[in-house]
Amino acid sequence: MRYLPLTDADRSAMLATIGAASIDDLFVDVPAEARLAGPIAGLPMHASELAVERHMSRLARKNLTAGDAPFFLGCGAYRHHVPASVDHLIQRGEFLTSYTPYQPEIAQGTLQALFEFQTQVARLYGCDVANASMYDGSTACWEAITMARRVTRRGKAILSAGLHPHYVSLARTMARFTGDQLDTALPTLTSGAPGDDMARVLAAVDGDTSCVVVQNPNILGHVADLSELAARCHEKGALLIAVVTEPVALGAIRSPGEMGADIVVGEGQSLGVGLNFGGPYVGLFACNEKYVRQMPGRLAGVTQDAEGQRGFVLTLSTREQHIRREKATSNICTNAGLCALAFSIHLTLLGETGLRRLAALNHASAVAAADRLSRIAGVELLNDSFFNEFTLKLPVEARPVVRALADKGILGGVSLGRLYPDAPDLAGGLVVAVTETASEEDVETLAQALEAEIAA
């Protein structure tokens, strides 16, 4: 038990100081019938570092690692190259092992980094202010819907068909309990359409609408102009919430804030964080300045110390649960500090020049791949517009194709059948993400294997 520094002699001496005869005396408030006499049965005893490493490594080897396969999965989680210094820096003990900066005088490192993160996110999203991060994109999206309810005092949210189905699923779970009304629809596999049923959404906005939630690029990869939708929302007194699951896209396309979104939320995993089988990720949350007091989550702000030196603190905490309890803007307490730091370091290394170049590389790779894959007989490219992810309509069901490709060591995309199991119309859809990590050879390997599967 190498993590426990007390010796038996220490324990005896401390019990003597306390005036207790044994450790059991310290558990006297636990009813006798609930006290366990010895270690819980059925679980192994402690293990050495070597033994634990062996066990965990054995489990790790049972997974097909993204780096060991031609890799084309996206749909809300993306594989990008992360510079080595990002992981090095977040492993510095003063970042890794610190807590929420409740004592700002000795947490200036975390606080300044969060302030820089907030500024980066606000600029990337084209918004006035951003918070110090949320759990992930999906939960940030629900928090934005509840924020719109508080701002507008209305309870009907319109979710576009292009919103990630897990995000919709989460909103549906919550709405069942909070009483919010949700207006949802499924995407369609119509060639060239924005896939986002813009007409339906535009028509649905009315005086009861709290917000419209639209993802850009959307789940099928389509990129859309949100300006008209923003204007319609504002005309009807509703808020436009834009969701961005791929922040790298914003190095190439106009920001949602610029297109008129009032709240922009999204997933920050692409920058610095890595795939991690789904978490931890980092939720980004930004909005127009006039709504800042309705915002959930932590905020770092500028102030001065007793000598007039600039410093940073957590601020506007009167919105938060530890002060407002049941009247708080959210129950969120922790944020994703370390992931936010990784995001921020990666973006600081890239800078505007690097982000734009990374985005251009992603787009160029995706364009080349879309052209190659859509030449396969029977395969149709649905998108007129896309960034680094697009949807192919296969002449067969995509799920078994994805499984068959995996058997050949190729992670070839996400089938819409997995994301929308109850929508047989979507079963032929295959969403393919192509980032800078996919080589031309990888694309060719996928193309040939896909061709063979479809022909088979």
Added chain:
Amino acid sequence: MSMNSEGRVTRPETDGSVADAAPRSFTGNRALMLEEALIFERDDYGRSGVDLPEAPAVKSRLGGLERNRAIGLPGLPEPEAVRHYTRLSRQNYGIDLGLFPLGSCTMKHNPRLNEKMARLPGFADVHPLAPVDTVQGALAVIHELSDWLVTLTGMQAVAMSPKAGAHGELCGLLAIRAAHDAQGSDRSVILVPESAHGTNPATAAFCGYRVENIPATTDGRVDLDALTGRLGPDVAGVMITNPNTCGLFERDMKRISDAVHAAGGYVYCDGANFNAIVGRVRPGDLGIDAMHINLHKTFSTPHGGGGPGSGPVVLSEALAPYAPLPFVTKLADGGFRLVEEETADEDHPGSFGRMAAFHGQMGMFTRALTYILSHGADGLRQVAEDAVLNANYVLRSLDGLLEAPFGHAGPCMHEALFSDDGLAQGFTTLDIAKGLIDEGFHPMTMYFPLVVHGAMLIEPTETEGKATLDQFIGALRSVAERAKAGDPALKAAPAFAPRRRLDETLAARKPVLVWKDAALPEAAE
């Protein structure tokens, strides 16, 4: 310099204005403590620290939405970026530097083996939507950790997807709400003792419940009579923290559970303090229906300046049918299956649905499992014992110095609670906290729980040795004695930190939340 009675070096004799004694340098730096400008204040807008090839020319298919305005993101060359963040890191206190006795936050040693295991490419570089056959090892980790959590708590099932403690509370309350819905009852009230974490009432309100407070007794526990007296057909459940935020075990827990169940409600337990009882008490034996476990607290995944957390929720037999999606089941052939929306209808029709994209905090699961395997069932039991021993050692070592409102009669659990009674006029808990910073310690939790005036909640945790505790106790004694004597220098503390006392009122009155410069430089490309 002078020495105290135990022979340790103490603070220098000054008039409290250390700044005068050590004049400001030209750069603002103080030897190894370096000031660091914001990345936005540097002249690095056209630069990058990453070498990327030029993208091949293609006809853009961005739908005519090409970005046509500068973003305003500075880029630091790699050496400058490494220095920037390294310098920032040195202005932080972390558990690697010393004792971090934040009560109810549980700051313990973070073994680097956990980090190494979480970074194995087989875990770190795996996509959440990869075909299930290709991620059997990841599912095995989730299943194995689930098994530990269920066994250690004596519960029926566990929901792994909640992303933090407060998200776990949401999960537990949604399960309670789903159970009531299934029975056709529309109970609207959740009872929350006033000593609860602020997240508890916020969570209940977030899922549409009305919150009513239950007072505490003079011995720092839930008032059993007040609670049972309030139970009725409108009460959906109660949220209790056990061990509670006063650092005490709720002796009446079983009686509370029985009364709540008899009245048709469910018991939610905030399990933030599970490290006090892990391996010694199973919450399931106390009649609890749902409890979140902050993996980062009990099982030492790093807190990282505020997260990420991870808050799996264990559920009783009554609530297990309502657990959220997705979850992992073991097949007869030893493989693992992921139950998602698709298969839930047949396997798990009562599920209240999904509460986050993907499968939860996988990177935290690998760390927690690594820690759990390292300790084993025997080691985890020792964890609870040492955590409780250390807290009681601190409690008794400060007898006669600080008022411990609930510490007279008996032991505390893993944290010791003091009040600011007896300090000199005008001196508060805040002054003691800032004085501790100059002694090289992170302060304890201040002003929480609210049931005690000027609360100081100290949680040493099990990974602190006796020598460290003795040094901390000596430092706290010295600072508390100064606060009792009214030492004006203490009002100016901290003197040695990167910043003196920061003006939080100013920050809230005139919020500056992002950097704004007069003119953004144009994009370089």
